[in-house]
Amino acid sequence: MKKIALEEHFLAPAFVEGFKQHMRDLPEKAMQNILTRLQDFGDQRLAAMDAASIERSFLSLTSPGVQAEPDTARAVRLAHETNDFLAEKIELHPTRFGGLAHLALQDPTAAADELERCVRQLGFRGAMINSHTNGHYLDEDQYTPFWERVQDLGVPVYLHPANSYQKMQLYEGHPELLGATWSWTVETATHALLLVFGGVFERFPKAQLILGHMGETLPYLLWRLDSRARLAGLPQGLTKLPSEYIKSNIVVTTTGVCADESLQCALAALGEDNVLFSVDYPFEESETASRWIEKAPLSDEVRAKVCHQNAERVLGL
Template sequence: MIDLRRSDGRIAVTEGLSAETKATRPIRKIALEEHYSTPELAKTYVARPTRSDTLFADIERRLADFDQLRLEAMDAAGIELSVLSVTTPGVQAVADTDLAIRLAREANDVLARQVQKRPHRYAGFAHLPTQDGVAAGAELERAVRELGFKGALINGQTAGHYLDADMYLPFWERVHDLDVPVYLHPGQLADQPAMFAGRPELDGPVWAWTADTVTHALRLVFAGTFKRFPRLKIILGHMGETLPHLLWRLDSRWEMELGEKLPRDDLPSTIIRRNIMITTSGVCDPNALVGAIAALGEDSVMFSVDYPYEDSTTAGAFIESAPISEIARAKVCHGNAEKILRL
């Protein structure tokens, strides 16, 4: 969970990394799932993932901060660059399309101003009005071409529509042309399935968000989205939302369903390894990391924290001590992100 203690040992920075941090950090890091909010979005469109008023109040102040709190946390973990994105659910929970377009554009403009202040510390993922596929594509293009953003992050489904729906074909065409990644992040469920009835502890980030997000990714796999747009790169957080551990079974059961042996290129595992990358956000487990690298390869895993929902220092210490090779560690900490984001 988030660290509520103020540590006097943390280094407050305003521009660039401090000399002390450069001298002491073992390896530089880029983090890709680090969240913010805007005053207008915070009024209604910020999920509450905790029953603790104290924790949530701390989360809220950190989401709104682009200065001391965020930079202290980055510095303590040796994070050189954070790619910031609107926290869940954002405009994915907005019912009115025009309002969603306005709020998304405003959120991107807010972030662009912060990136301009500290381009060596912050980068941006666009927030998109996925109520309309054409509008989402247009805002992505504006954010990439005019604001310099590195891709987009989308918080789950929108009004019951997942991204494999035909309404999103114009969006995926724009993504494919721009050749930028889309981070598929958990959001609110479209409904409340019976399997969660009477068990509220399973809802939200404990389990329901994982189940919904991995299903969202698999919808894209089985819909043929990656065959239609072969350059697409999707990013999943939280160590891949369990997906790296399911590859063998996905192949086995899909061939069973079809009653035939598939060519290697048509296997779900091949599509996932080619088109999906993951981050370590919110999972500081060395066993899960080793398994994910074994399943997907060391070129497909990237470091992240999930700030401010997780403690940056804990995440930094985890990746520095994880039982992986130094070559793999460098790729996970910064090399893979540099490639996919063209840093």
């Protein structure tokens, strides 16, 4: 069955050294393999897509990108250059690749303008945000112009994990829990809940967020979120329970979670229209993800929704 993948990464030349530092704990051989695949826009990437029956991959700059840049002007310039770089690469295989904009949220208005440029001029279908920007989260009032533009353009924002801004004592002595194993999930799920409880989706009801990794545990927690909200009371200005905002404004992808139990939970909690296939290439293997979703206990109708139809709707294809 054909598939569309939404969390597929690349690396632009300006970010190679920063990425090496970010992933410095990787063994050298693994680092070189990932670097090679991140920077390939030809035979190697296309072969992986073909082997997994992925018709189209939507590419985004791997983290941390410009959001870790302390110089706002430089961040804005690099984001613009990165999006132009990606647009050039997409033109090599325009029917196979699509783009998600890379944005410098250090300047929310500039980020909104760049998103509009990417959508209207470059044909991108949304944005990828690597969680916080130097400790600032997207529920803050300064990001109102950004969310206004997101809603006006009708494109989704993919919220991708990042390291927490401050070192957390909780993980002291347990480096195995850092990153993709656990800490990124806590960071990203919390960021998404800031948007819910901070009223972003109340103010911008048509805004759409994408979460990877089968929803960063949120589908599993909907009942408890509602229960605690009923007990403590909703923050001023909210008119719906947390689960209602999550179901109406958040969709999830299967990146990095090839487990039937997790898939069934996400489908039951969020509905069959709100779960989308993705891989997280090259950090996960396309064939592994493809083999799993092809054999997962789904009806043909639901499998088609997960594999490509939901992505076609969310991205406006």
